[in-house]
Amino acid sequence: MCLAVPGRVLEIEERDATRMAKVDFGGVVKDVCLEYVPDMQVGDYAIVHVGFALQRLDEESAKQTLELFENLGVLEEEFGDAWGKAARDAGAERPAGTEVPGAGDTPVEPADKEARS
DSSP states (O other), X not given: XXXXXXXXXXXXXXXXXXXXXXXXXXXXXXXXXOTTSTTOOTTOEXXXXXXXXXXXEOHHHHHHHHHHHHHHTHHHHHHXXXXXXXXXXXXXXXXXXXXXXXXXXXXXXXXXXXXHO
């Protein structure tokens, strides 16, 4: 599912003549194009769909929407850890080398760890 998700602009830069931003979606930071809303500033909230900021959003509405999405599990679905989710769904350990720092999953050590020590 692809949603339009609210996020907070952390920083803005010009990249290849395109106005881009680092945007925080409740702890997940992604690059977002600001060309459709050129007046966005650091600290503003935007509705983002497929990497494009579409509209400015007030902070209260953004926080309420993020909280609702999180409670529904939508943020995990949209931005989550696909390897970890697949492993959990299958009742298996996550594959070695697919750890995501801060994702909450316990990394699985490769079977040959002792051989490398």
